[in-house]
Amino acid sequence: MIKGWLGTTIRWTATCLVATTLIGCGGGSDGGGFVGGGQTTADYALSLKLGEDDNKGALELKSGEQTSLTVTVTQGSSAVSGVVISVAGSGAQIEPASLTSDASGEAVFTVTAGETGGAATLTASVESPSGTVEQSISFNVIDRKSTRLNS
Numbered sequence: 001m002i003k004g005w006l007g008t009t010i011r012w013t014a015t016c017l018v019a020t021t022l023i024g025c026g027g028g029s030d031g032g033g034f035v036g037g038g039q040t041t042a043d044y045a046l047s048l049k050l051g052e053d054d055n056k057g058a059l060e061l062k063s064g065e066q067t068s069l070t071v072t073v074t075q076g077s078s079a080v081s082g083v084v085i086s087v088a089g090s091g092a093q094i095e096p097a098s099l100t101s102d103a104s105g106e107a108v109f110t111v112t113a114g115e116t117g118g119a120a121t122l123t124a125s126v127e128s129p130s131g132t133v134e135q136s137i138s139f140n141v142i143d144r145k146s147t148r149l150n151s
Contacts, residue, residue, distance in 0.1 A: 043075055043076075043128055043129060043130055044073055044074070044075055044080060044083075044126055044128035044129075044133045045073070045074050045075070045133070045135075046071060046072070046073060046085075046124050046125075046126060046133055046134070046135035047071070047072045047074070047135065048069060048070070048071055048072075048122070048124055048135055048136075048137040049069070049070040049072075050067060050068075050069055050111065050122075050137055050139060051067035051068055059137070059138070059139035059140065060139060060140045060141075060142055061092075061111075061113035061120075061139055061140075061141055061142070062113065062141075062142050062144055063113050063114060063115045063116065063117060063141055063142065063143050063144045063145075064112065064113060064115060064144065065112070065113045066110060066111065066112045066113075067110075067111050067113075068108050068109065068110060068111065069087065069094070069108070069109040069110075069111045069122060069124075069137075070106055070107075070108050070109075071085050071087065071101075071106065071107050071108075071109065071124045071135075072101075072104070072105050072106050073085065073101045073105045073106075073126055074105055075128075078105075079101075079103070079104050079105030079106075080101060080105045081101050081102060081103045081104075081105055082100060082101060083100065083101050083126050083127070083128075084098050084099070084100055084101075084126065084127070085098060085099055085100070085101055085107045085124055085125070085126050086098040086124070086125050086126070087109050087122055087123065087124045087125075088122075088123055088125075089111075089120065089121055089122040089123060090120060090121050091113070091114045091116070091118060091119060091120025091121065091141055092111050092112060092113050092114050092120045092122060092139075092141070093111070093112045093114070094109050094110070094111055094122065095109065095110045095112070096109070101126075113139075113141045114141055115143075116141065116143060117140075117141050117142055117143030118140070118141055118143075119138060119139075119140060119141075120138065120139050120140070120141050121136055121137070121138045122136065122137050122138075122139075123135070123136040124136075
């Protein structure tokens, strides 16, 4: 009886020690682990501003219309300069595809709305010390052909 109890106690103690070690170490240097896992918290933040809009209303561009996309990189409340910002999208063309942030943490891209009406999305990304940070903004492309027919 004591032998069975001792064996069970040793197994439970060993299991608890292994679990505590795995939880405590996090499983590696990327901040992931067995408990919680997932993506690590990035220390950079991106904000996107399309044209002169305050981005609080519905964003719309006519097909072929050009505007600016300002991407700002911050770390806490400070601007981050000298990092490469890449922008990709659907429903619009972006020129250039990547730029380096200036002293204000900003990079300004030229956006041309696509020729087909519908939803468009732009996604900016930057590599931070803790991984890739992405931020997207969406807008509606108004097909010039359909607006002429309804006029």
